[in-house]
Amino acid sequence: MGQPTRHHRSVLAPQTRRSFLRRAGFAGGAALSLVGLAGCSDDGGSSVRVSRAPGSSAAQFVHGVASGDPLTDRVMLWSRVTPAIEGDISVNWFLSESPDMRNVLRSGTVITGASRDYTVKVDATGLVANTTYYYCFETATERSPVGRTKTLPTSGVERLRIAVLSCSNYPFGFFNVYGRVAERADLDLVLHLGDYIYEYPGRGVSEAENPDEYGDGRPLGRAPEPPYEIVSLDDYRTRHACYKTDVDLQELHRQHPMIWDHPISSPAIRV
Template identity: 55%
Template sequence: MSAFSRREFLATLSALGIAPSAFAIGRDGQLPTEGVGPSFLHGVASGDPLHDRVILWTRLTPKKLEDHLQVKWRIATDHHLKNVVRSGLFSTDITRDFTVKVDAIGLEPDTMYYYQFETRGAQSPLGRTRTLPVDHRRHWRMAFASCSNYPYGYFNAYGRMAARNDIDMVLHLGDYLYEYPQGGYANPLLVGLRDVVPTNEILTLTDYRLRHALYKTDPDLQELHRLYPFICVWDDHESANDAWRDGAENHNPENGEGEWIVRRRNAVRAYNEYMPIRSTNDADDEIYRHFRIGDLGDLIMLDTRLHGRDLQAAFKTGQSELPVSDPTISDGTRTLLGFDQEEWLNRQLWESKQRGTTWRVLGQQVMMAQLSSTFGQTIINPDQWDGYAPARARLFTHLRDNNIKNNVVLTGDIHSSWCADLTLNPWDSSGYNPQTGAGVLGAEFVCPAVTSPGPVPGAAGDVLAAQLRFVSPHLKYINLNRRGYGVLDLTHEAATCEIYHVATVDAKSDQETLASVMVSEVGNNLVRGEGQKTPRL
């Protein structure tokens, strides 16, 4: 092998979870196959739980690429796997990159289960998962995270979530992985320690599969997947930066990157193969869906990225900061979700209210609250809901006119922590009161990135956060430079958001701090610090 191809080969082994020392390269440049059996080097995962079923996932590292493997799976109510309630076989091969995905049905609601895979004498790690409640539930806790950039740091936030024993599931709100080439968006302190595979920007199906496989070798992410069911949506970096329905900022056909539709299809297929998401087939790109947590909450997961998003205003104008009066921003024919998803969302919200469910929780990608440095005269980031203001107004008007209360929005994307009141116009004192909650339609909690750097580092970020709080009465908490995760605690009395910040991502660490606790009470979505009571409206 040449020096370059050997390095590529070793990096690929790393992505596949294989120690380079496990192989001796023959004089013909081929890998030996004798004595090397299949193994489960990418861990196990579960996801998309319902009251009677859950997705179980793993990936095999095969003995030979030509293998066709029959994988046994079983799920039980005890960690010794004595009381097996469901089992079966799943066939996998190179056509799905040796991934395994089973929808284990016929389970009991609100129950913890344990599961395992086996093939040719090799056993996977023991996984743990749980189903959703179907009737009354007093309490439910979910961790939520986003923006986990492998070469930018260690996944300490995942490690801290995995160490908890007080959560029921994990929401991943997008940017589970990043598409950039080696060194393209990376921490210079970790060169050689957190390198990516492949080393090029990912474009092909093989590229996306290898990048997913690399991420699944991280021990902290593996442990979190092993212990808790995930509910996931993609954002842009699972395909390409600032993606929209028909393209992306980081997709350049003129530079030989091909058609967007092909790249998007590759990204979607690899995502469906490698993530524990309930998809009808590997080409399924309709990921907006809902989950019922008994009578306590309806979790509604949205796709603000690939399904229906129109081209961002910044791409049309060439400006990243725009006046709210800009004709593209104010164009009511533009949509972030797609009009079909808007209609579906409105129906989900209305039906949730009719059922008497206490909370409606939207899991989505980009910040919904208004963000301006000039008392609402300009917008800072037209990639988020600010850039599709009429679409946001349609949603808020639906909530107001139908008296749909107790709404919580969970968001990722922006590499920073925010807690905000959601209201039609936060700068209109006649329609919104940040002290009483008049005019508040929902609460938004934005989690920090797992590793990706914040938009403004250090003291400068603290100064900007204070300035934004001064001009924006609806923004109740901001931190622009720390990494970590969030936890949402739901009861029939309140929704409480805890923001946790990890000490560092430059090295392995188990240190974290509880940075903020914000509460939204039933009957009044106003966001306040813990312990502060609000009037019922």
């Protein structure tokens, strides 16, 4: 897929495994490598790292960038702008075959605002099959991290290498493994099975009723936001944004396109 990009600053429609393999042209004896990795790690030596620039007055891309749902000729690109003030924001996007973004192949402008929770989704079309691309977003004052993605092959591939992840529960484990997957330059994509986020309440809400509530943030101290069980669209947006403060998760999305197997997992809820 090409070397991972080194710029460290740092959706996608769900589909079934069967439909993915059919779309990928997985037939005729191609070698399929599934790199199985646990969705969480309980390594107590890690800490939460938040990719923010405190005190900045400009709109920022603090949630990083992401790509997913690749086809042979297109891929979805995603980001979110954290606005300095309320109001619509014009976001330019660029796609290139080089990580320095000098030779722009596709570009456009998207208007986002509060009704979309300031998210940006782009269906980048007219691409070449089985090809690595680089992309970024830009406002009037800020540029996002440069992301890397890849289209699916058409048919007759000799090898398809996929990292398989599942059950990423923010309060119950650090996302160290996401950082390790991001370092792999030999992957074609990431397949996420099961839940991408969880709806459970955070620590302090259900503790009196059930001290072992699944998702209360103990013993790691990573209590989710909002602290109550999420049920509304705003709740889901807040919980998803909480997960996106983890830079290993951001780096995973920045380096590889992702496909979700579980409909509730898709960050399309952030639109």
